Amino acid sequence: MRKDTIATRSLLINTAEKLFAEKGVESTTLFDVFKASGLKNRSALQYHFKDKHGLINAVLNKHSESVAKLRSEMLNELEHRDSHTLYDVIRAIVIPMATQLENPDGGEEFIQLHSQLMVSKQYRELRAQRPEYMEEKIRIMTMIRPFLATEKPVEKMIACSPLFDSLLIHGLARYKDCSDQVSREVYLHTIIQAIVDLLMQPHKVA
Numbered sequence: 001m002r003k004d005t006i007a008t009r010s011l012l013i014n015t016a017e018k019l020f021a022e023k024g025v026e027s028t029t030l031f032d033v034f035k036a037s038g039l040k041n042r043s044a045l046q047y048h049f050k051d052k053h054g055l056i057n058a059v060l061n062k063h064s065e066s067v068a069k070l071r072s073e074m075l076n077e078l079e080h081r082d083s084h085t086l087y088d089v090i091r092a093i094v095i096p097m098a099t100q101l102e103n104p105d106g107g108e109e110f111i112q113l114h115s116q117l118m119v120s121k122q123y124r125e126l127r128a129q130r131p132e133y134m135e136e137k138i139r140i141m142t143m144i145r146p147f148l149a150t151e152k153p154v155e156k157m158i159a160c161s162p163l164f165d166s167l168l169i170h171g172l173a174r175y176k177d178c179s180d181q182v183s184r185e186v187y188l189h190t191i192i193q194a195i196v197d198l199l200m201q202p203h204k205v206a
Contacts, residue, residue: 009048011037017059021109025116063110070096086147090195115173160198167194
């Protein structure tokens with residue numbers, strides 16, 4: 001790919017990333033992105049991404065590889081230990097995503113986009129359908145399962161999944177609102193412990 005083509009693609013991704021965070025993913029149109037980018041060729045968006053779904057995926061791709069790589073490394077390290085706790089597993093899930101809070105190249109916007117996609121009727125399936133999401137989900141469920149005191153661990157994990165995602169993604173998305181009052185370490189510990197407590201709740205109906 002030519003340097004100018006790469007530069008154009010990166011410009012559009014960075015512009016979209018910023019607008020999604022500022023205006024919302026559902027409210028931002030392709031024309032908004034084109035106009036804010038300062039480009040003159042309107043067909044550039046269609047050429048690089050085909051449609052808005054392709055553009056959203058490109059923004060996610062910008063960060064997802066580094067998140068998945070660090071998460072895989074942390075989970076690998078746990079698997080090679082003699083023993084580990086449920087807290088350790090959840091920490092290995094949370095920390096890689098949390099590192100994006102310190103990424104000046106759109107890290108916070110990436111987390112905001114994930115948060116928006118979770119509640120978007122129009123685009124939420126984009127997040128769930130990503131290949132790395134499914135691969136990670138299977139591995140994570142396998143590592144969590146032994147810690148669950150229930151005869152129906154799969155049902156338990158499925159029941160907890162929406163709240164698990166909300167604590168992780170929405171929790172990280174809200175950190176900036178209280179970062180001047182709560183340290184990052186304490187905030188992340190609170191998210192991790194909340195997820196652990198959620199999973200350890202008795203799986204029964206009173």
